[in-house]
Every structure is written in C-alpha cells, then in structure tokens.
Amino acid sequence: MQHVANIAxxxxxxxxxxxxxxxxxxxxxxxxxxxxKRLGELARLDAMSDAELSALGTTRERIPHYVFRDLFSV
Structure with missing residues (x-):
C-alpha cells in the first residue's frame, strides 16, 4: 500500500x-x-511557487518534462 500513499x-x-x-x-x-521513483521530486516542485519554478527554468505545466528530462527528450 506504500504506492497508494505516494500517489496521494x-x-x-x-x-x-x-x-x-x-x-x-x-x-x-x-x-x-x-x-x-520520482514522486517526491514531482510533489516538491508542485509545492513551489511559480516564481521558484521560473528560477529553475521551468513552469508548473512543464514539471513532468523537468523531472524526467534526463530520461526522455521531450
């Protein structure tokens, strides 16, 4: 049931x-x-403000692209 808690x-x-x-x-x-494997990073970034995300060079809509940028070129 660990994965259910993580998805939540x-x-x-x-x-x-x-x-x-x-x-x-x-x-x-x-x-x-x-x-x-990356749920924690996804949640951490989603909790950031838009300004904080911008400082990382990404947007809220592109969080998945940012988190998985090393695996997929999208």
Missing part, C-alpha cells in the same frame, strides 16, 4: 499533467515504474 501526495492537476506527459510518449514506457 500528488495533486489532481499534477496527476493529470503526468498522465498527459506519458501518453504523449506512447507505447514502450512503463509509466508506473518510472513515475513511482
């Missing part, structure tokens, strides 16, 4: 953005396994 830390908006991000990658990606 994500806001519905962030979960929607993650679903869209992985859907655009298509088949061949085990989204569950990849996403599960």
């Amino acid at each position: 830390i994500l806001t519905p908006s962030l979960r929607d953005r993650l679903d869209l991000f992985f859907a655009t990658l298509g088949q061949g990606v085990n989204a569950y396994a990849v996403r599960r």
